[in-house]
Amino acid sequence: MNRPVRRALRRDPRLLVRLAAWSVAETAPALVVGLAVARAIDDGFAAGRPGTGFAWLAVLAAAWLVGAAGARQVVLAVAAIVEPFREDLLGHVVESALDRASAAGHGPGAAAVARSNLQVELARDAFASVITVVRSFAFTVVSVVLGLGALVPEVLVLVLPPFAAGVGLFLLSLPAMARRQREFLLADERTAGSLAAAVGALRDITACAAEDRVAASVGARVAGQAAAGRSLARVTALRTLSLAVGGRLPVLLILAGTPWLLSRGAGAGVVLGALAYVTQSLAPALGNLVQGLGISGVRLRVSLDRILRPDVPTGPASPALPAASPALPAAASGRPALSTGPLVSASGSQALSAGPQPPSPERPVPSPGPAAPPYGPAAGRVAARNVHAELREVAFAYGPHAEPVISGLDLSIPEGDHLAVVGPSGIGKSTLGALLAGVLRPGAGRVEVGGVPADLLDPACRVLIPQEAYVFRGTLWDNLTYLAPASREEVDAAAREVGLTALAERLGGYDAEVSSGALSPAERQLVALTRAHLSPACLVILDEATCHLDPAAEARAEEAFARRGGTLVVIAHRLTSATRARRILVMDGTSVRLGGHAELLAASPLYADLVGHWNPATPQEPVL
Numbered sequence: 001m002n003r004p005v006r007r008a009l010r011r012d013p014r015l016l017v018r019l020a021a022w023s024v025a026e027t028a029p030a031l032v033v034g035l036a037v038a039r040a041i042d043d044g045f046a047a048g049r050p051g052t053g054f055a056w057l058a059v060l061a062a063a064w065l066v067g068a069a070g071a072r073q074v075v076l077a078v079a080a081i082v083e084p085f086r087e088d089l090l091g092h093v094v095e096s097a098l099d100r101a102s103a104a105g106h107g108p109g110a111a112a113v114a115r116s117n118l119q120v121e122l123a124r125d126a127f128a129s130v131i132t133v134v135r136s137f138a139f140t141v142v143s144v145v146l147g148l149g150a151l152v153p154e155v156l157v158l159v160l161p162p163f164a165a166g167v168g169l170f171l172l173s174l175p176a177m178a179r180r181q182r183e184f185l186l187a188d189e190r191t192a193g194s195l196a197a198a199v200g201a202l203r204d205i206t207a208c209a210a211e212d213r214v215a216a217s218v219g220a221r222v223a224g225q226a227a228a229g230r231s232l233a234r235v236t237a238l239r240t241l242s243l244a245v246g247g248r249l250p251v252l253l254i255l256a257g258t259p260w261l262l263s264r265g266a267g268a269g270v271v272l273g274a275l276a277y278v279t280q281s282l283a284p285a286l287g288n289l290v291q292g293l294g295i296s297g298v299r300l301r302v303s304l305d306r307i308l309r310p311d312v313p314t315g316p317a318s319p320a321l322p323a324a325s326p327a328l329p330a331a332a333s334g335r336p337a338l339s340t341g342p343l344v345s346a347s348g349s350q351a352l353s354a355g356p357q358p359p360s361p362e363r364p365v366p367s368p369g370p371a372a373p374p375y376g377p378a379a380g381r382v383a384a385r386n387v388h389a390e391l392r393e394v395a396f397a398y399g400p401h402a403e404p405v406i407s408g409l410d411l412s413i414p415e416g417d418h419l420a421v422v423g424p425s426g427i428g429k430s431t432l433g434a435l436l437a438g439v440l441r442p443g444a445g446r447v448e449v450g451g452v453p454a455d456l457l458d459p460a461c462r463v464l465i466p467q468e469a470y471v472f473r474g475t476l477w478d479n480l481t482y483l484a485p486a487s488r489e490e491v492d493a494a495a496r497e498v499g500l501t502a503l504a505e506r507l508g509g510y511d512a513e514v515s516s517g518a519l520s521p522a523e524r525q526l527v528a529l530t531r532a533h534l535s536p537a538c539l540v541i542l543d544e545a546t547c548h549l550d551p552a553a554e555a556r557a558e559e560a561f562a563r564r565g566g567t568l569v570v571i572a573h574r575l576t577s578a579t580r581a582r583r584i585l586v587m588d589g590t591s592v593r594l595g596g597h598a599e600l601l602a603a604s605p606l607y608a609d610l611v612g613h614w615n616p617a618t619p620q621e622p623v624l
C-alpha cells in the first residue's frame with residue numbers, strides 16, 4: 001500500500017525542498033505570534049511606548065501576509081506531488097482493467113473502471129490532505145519550539161511534556177482508531193449500497209413479496225453501521241483525551257506556572273505570548289493532525305487497498321443486496337428479481353415438481369389443471385392444493401386515511417376459469433389483480449388461492465403480467481426461460497402460440513441479446529407473455545398485458561393463454577377481451593357485477609354503456 005505513496009514522495013526531491021521552503025513561509029505566523037505579542041506588550045504598550053507596540057503588531061501582520069503567500073505556494077507544491085501520484089494510480093487502474101478483460105476474453109468493464117477512477121480521486125484527495133496536515137504539524141511544532149525558546153526557554157518545560165504526552169496518546173490510539181474508522185466507513189458504504197439496491201428493485205421486491213427479507217437484510221446493514229459507529233465513538237473519546245492533554249493542559253500549566261515564570265524575569269507579555277503560541281498554533285496543529293490523520297489517512301488506506309488489491313474484500317463500492325437475489329422467489333409479476341442470475345428457473349421449476357427431483361432443462365412443463373399435483377412451495381411459501389381463488393369481504397385502501405378502492409368484495413374464481421375484469425379507468429381493476437397475485441394484502445377480508453392466503457402462496461403458482469412488461473439485459477432465451485427451464489421445442493411452441501416467432505427471427509434467434517431499451521413496448525409484452533406462457537403458473541393474471549399489441553395480436557395472445565389451461569384473469573384494455581372470456585366482472589366502484597356478455601348487457605347499465613361506446617366496426621375501441 002505504501003509503495004505508490006513512497007514513489008510519489010521520492011519521485012522528485014526538488015519538489016520536497018520546494019514544499020519545505022514554502023512551508024517555512026506558511027508557518028511564519030506560528031513562529032512570530034507569541035514573540036510579537038510579548039514584545040508588543042512588554043516593550044510597547046505596557047512600557048508606555050505604543051509605537052513599539054504597534055510596530056510589533058505590524059511584524060505579526062507581515063508574518064500573516066507571508067504565511068498567506070506561503071499557503072498558496074504550499075497548495076501548488078502539494079499538487080505537484082499529488083498529481084503524478086494520481087496518474088500513477090490511474091495507469092495502474094487502466095492496466096489492470098485491460099489485463100482482467102483480456103484474461104476474461106471481453107472488453108474492459110466501463111462500470112468497474114469508473115468505480116476505480118472514483119477511488120483514485122478519493123485517494124488523491126486523501127493523500128493531499130495527509131501531506132498537508134502532517135507537514136503543517138511538523139513545521140508548526142518546530143516554529144513554536146523555536147518561538148518559545150526565544151521568548152522564555154523555561155516555558156518549554158511546562159509545554160513540551162504534556163504536548164508530547166498528547167501526541168503519544170494519539171499515536172497509540174491511531175491503529176485502533178484507523179481500524180474502527182475504516183470499519184465505520186465500510187459499514188456506511190454497505191448500508192448505502194444495500195439501500196440503493198433495494199430502492200432500485202422495489203418493483204421486484206414487491207412482486208416477489210420479499211419485503212420482509214429485504215427489510216431484514218437492509219436492517220442488518222443499518223444495525224452493523226450503528227455498531228461500528230458506537231465502537232468508533234468509544235475510541236474517539238481517546239482522541240478527545242489526547243487533544244485535552246496535548247492542547248489544553250499546557251495552557252493550564254502556563255497559567256499555574258505564571259508566578260514561577262514571573263520570578264524568572266518574564267513579564268506579563270511573555271506569559272501572554274506563550275499562551276498565544278499554545279492556543280493559536282500548537283493546539284490547532286495537534287487538532288488538525290488528529291482529525292486529518294484519523295480520517296484522511298484511513299480514507300487513503302482504504303482507497304489504495306481497493307485500487308491496488310481489488311480482489312481483497314474491503315467492502316463493495318455499490319454492493320448488491322446481500323443474499324436477497326440468489327434466494328428471492330420467482331417473480332410473481334413475471335419479471336426477474338433483482339438480478340439476471342439463474343435463480344428463477346430454479347424456483348420456478350421446483351414449483352411443479354411433485355417430488356424432490358432437481359429441475360431439468362429438458363423436463364416438459366406439466367400441463368396444469370384440476371389434476372395437477374400439489375405445488376411444491378418455494379422457501380417460506382405455502383403450497384396450494386389448487387388455484388381456486390376466493391375473495392371474501394375484501395376491502396383495500398392505499399393508505400390508512402384513503403378512500404377504499406375496493407370494499408366488501410366477494411368473488412369466487414374457480415380453477416380453469418377465464419375471467420375478464422372491466423370497468424372505468426381508476427376503478428380498481430389493477431388493485432384487484434395485485435390482490436389476487438398476493439402483491440397487495442387486503443386491509444380487511446380474505447383473498448385465498450387454493451385455501452392459502454394469496455400473499456403466502458408459492459409465487460410459482462401464479463404469474464401477474466403488468467402493463468409495462470419487464471425485459472432484462474440478456475439473451476432472448478434467458479428472458480423466455482426465466483420462470484422455468486424449457487426445451488427448445490417448448491419454447492418454439494410457446495412462441496408460436498403467443499405470436500413471438502416473427503420477432504425472435506427478426507432479432508436473430510433465441511441467442512440474440514435483448515434489453516428493455518432495444519425493444520418496443522409491444523415487443524416487450526410479447527416476450528413477457530411468452531415467458532409467462534412457459535411458466536408453470538396455473539393462475540395467470542394479465543393486467544392490460546397486451547395493451548401495446550394490435551387487436552389481432554392481442555386476440556392471438558389471449559387465446560393462447562385460454563388454450564393453455566389453468567385459470568386466466570384478464571384485466572381488459574379493450575372490450576374484445578371481455579367477449580372472449582367465459583365470465584366478465586364489471587367493477588363500478590360501489591359494486592361489482594359478474595356474468596356473461598349477453599347477460600351483463602341486459603343487467604349492467606355500466607357494461608352496456610361501455611359496450612355502447614364501442615363500435616365493433618371501427619378498430620377504435622374505448623380504452624377501459
Ligand SMILES: Nc1ncnc2c1ncn2[C@@H]1O[C@H](COP(=O)(O)OP(=O)(O)OP(=O)(O)O)[C@@H](O)[C@H]1O
Pocket residue numbers: 398405423424425426427428429430431432624
Ligand atoms: N400505489 C398507489 N398508491 C395510491 N393510490 C393508488 C396506487 N395505485 C393505484 N392507486 C389509486 O387506486 C385507484 C385504483 O387504481 P387501479 O390502478 O387499481 O385502477 P384501474 O381500474 O386498474 O385503472 P386503469 O384502468 O387506469 O389502470 C385509482 O384511484 C388510483 O389512483
